[in-house]
Amino acid sequence: MIDVFSDIPCALGESALWDGERLYWVDILGDRIYAKPWTGGDTAVLDTPGPVGAVALRRTGLLATLRHTIAFADVDRGTVESVVPVESAPENRLNDGAVDAEGRFWFGSMNLDEAAPTGAFYRLNPDLTVERIFGGVTCSNGPAFSPDGTTMYHVDSSARRITAYSGGESRVFATDDDCFPDGLAVDAEGGVWNCKWDGSRVVRYAPDGTIDRIITVPVERPTRCAFAGPGLDVLAITTAKGDHPLSGQVLLADPGVKGLPAHPFLG
Numbered sequence: 001m002i003d004v005f006s007d008i009p010c011a012l013g014e015s016a017l018w019d020g021e022r023l024y025w026v027d028i029l030g031d032r033i034y035a036k037p038w039t040g041g042d043t044a045v046l047d048t049p050g051p052v053g054a055v056a057l058r059r060t061g062l063l064a065t066l067r068h069t070i071a072f073a074d075v076d077r078g079t080v081e082s083v084v085p086v087e088s089a090p091e092n093r094l095n096d097g098a099v100d101a102e103g104r105f106w107f108g109s110m111n112l113d114e115a116a117p118t119g120a121f122y123r124l125n126p127d128l129t130v131e132r133i134f135g136g137v138t139c140s141n142g143p144a145f146s147p148d149g150t151t152m153y154h155v156d157s158s159a160r161r162i163t164a165y166s167g168g169e170s171r172v173f174a175t176d177d178d179c180f181p182d183g184l185a186v187d188a189e190g191g192v193w194n195c196k197w198d199g200s201r202v203v204r205y206a207p208d209g210t211i212d213r214i215i216t217v218p219v220e221r222p223t224r225c226a227f228a229g230p231g232l233d234v235l236a237i238t239t240a241k242g243d244h245p246l247s248g249q250v251l252l253a254d255p256g257v258k259g260l261p262a263h264p265f266l267g
Contacts, residue, residue: 016237016238053095057263058264069086070124094107142154176196186260196222203215
């Protein structure tokens with residue numbers, strides 16, 4: 001059964017994020033960050049100066065990827081402060097990201113037309129230095145991390161490929177032929193949940209890459225999922241604009257397994 005958490009229609013909803021009390025998400029093309037209490041009430045809205053690809057927790061407030069910079073954002077104070085420039089290529093923008101157990105923010109960029117591998121994958125350290133990890137990415141999504149932190153999963157959506165990185169080695173974890181892999185989440189058992197753009201589903205992979213479970217959603221373009229709720233046992237799914245009436249809204253599903261809390265960036 002699919003429920004609606006927010007009926008605000010986003011052009012490109014993304015970056016579901018749970019902080020223990022509120023669910024955050026963004027509308028990339030709407031230049032907005034949203035925050036809504038789990039128990040109901042008003043949804044806070046923060047306008048951003050241009051596209052916002054992702055949000056992550058900080059010890060106070062949020063970290064956000066803007067088009068070419070990392071910013072500190074606070075929906076309660078209504079502030080957005082650009083702090084670290086990353087890219088200036090006009091054909092690119094920053095996209096998805098997540099924080100690891102060491103408090104480092106991993107994120108990537110994408111080609112706006114998704115036509116060439118001009119994007120890259122980066123790490124923002126707590127001292128606000130940025131390291132370029134690799135290039136050759138067309139549309140970076142994820143990452144997500146195994147519960148023990150030894151494996152990182154990264155998506156190049158345009159290449160239709162999820163890659164697993166562990167111990168200095170990489171392997172193709174999963175590929176798609178009929179849709180595009182988008183955002184990721186990992187549950188407490190190590191299952192990897194992936195939203196399928198143009199696939200109307202969220203797929204759970206076992207750690208060996210085999211498909212373990214499929215949740216069908218009534219929209220064409222689910223974009224990212226996160227475990228939410230007091231028990232971390234609900235899957236919150238952001239979506240993009242499409243033909244179905246629920247497209248662009250934030251949906252909720254029962255995954256049958258619990259997730260892990262999001263780590264805060266320590267800078």
